[in-house]
Amino acid sequence: MSDNTKDQILDFVRARYPQADIDESQDIFALGFVNSLFAMELVMFIEKTFDITIPNDELKIDNFRTANTMAELVGRLTPARV
């Protein structure tokens, strides 16, 4: 998945938590940032920004731990363009 996807996700997370120093491989759950409100905002952001719908069976914690895993999720759910 492109760096642009990761960057957009990181920008969103950093905007919510500007005091934190977060990179693309850091586990945002381990850092203690995620509550249910932020989780909802994060899912809405990803769906809106990348024009995808995340099905229930993809709403797993491992898909949202890092910017890397979220970018991979976006990649899986984005239709291939020709």
Place this chain on the structure above:
Amino acid sequence: MTTLAEIAPDTLQVTDRTSARAFVDTHIAPYADAYDRQGRVPEELLERMTAAGLWAPFLPREAGGAGMDLVTLGEVHEEVGRGCSSVRSLLTVHTMVSWAVQRWGSPAQRERWAPALSRGDVLAAFCLSEPGAGSDASGIATNVVARNGGWTLNGVKKWITNGQRADLFLVFARTATSIGAFLVPRNTPGVEVTPIEDMLGTRASLIAEVSFRDVALGPDALLGPSGFTAGMVLTGTLDLGRYSVATGSVGIIQAALEACAAYASRRTVGGSLLKDLPLIQAKLSDMVTDARAARLLVAEAGRLKDAGEASTIMATWVAKYFASTAAARHASEAVQIHGANGCSPDYPVARLYRDAKVMEIIEGSNEIQRITIAGQAEREII
């Protein structure tokens, strides 16, 4: 946009603010004080609401809805709230459950429930609060355990709007790992409904305590994902409920304004109409201003929902906080303007005053709202 002249109130479909206002002025507002005294919204009105397509018009057409956008839905709920907060409360909880089914349901769950919820053949209630847990959802004690390929539910839910009448309960319960949402038909063995009477406000909203004793549910009762995202079902559902309560609060301000404007135009004090007294004018001008400001905050939250923007959640917190506190303030002033008459059952403002207080408590107390809003400000500004 429809016009009032085009509407036949007995047969109209509610499709926007104008048709909602006509429906409310014909079928709800004239009877709201009677509902309040009787402590229940009558079945006849529920049937009229079904005929008007009021229950879940925001659902997509393939689910039996009208595909109404959420800005328009907010305007409709405001108009209903202007007429009667109890009726609007029934719409709010039905909206929350219908949205949750559409947003989080499996194809089978949506097929089973969404068309019936849309038509109003099935009415729904949202079951979160308990005797020991209100705004603090993490404190709920109702629990489910996996058993025989399904679930067994135990616990007690309290202050459940429409609990007396609902056919379907969306119950939040503690699982082994998180809080899950479960669809529980009323007629499931082990479900017991006890009416709660004589509340301060929204007295006609069919509030109940609902008990679940060894209620056996199938595997398809779980709505949405399990695990960490299960909390999102609650967050998203409460967000829409908060939006509806915010719109209803705007409706209360508008109702207070209309009642006071009418009263002040005919009541005299010392030879002067109330409306000509500067202190009364000050109260009315504040009502006008806050009604408009609250309406704009609600509309912005709705616009962000329609656009799928994550920022709608905080916008809705702000709208609900502003609108509910303004409603409580202006309903109090409305009683003040009416004097002793305002304390009597002969004028609607006493009901508005009692209903407005409820808006500061439900769907997240104002204290929780202020903590959440301040937390956002800290992240964005400080």
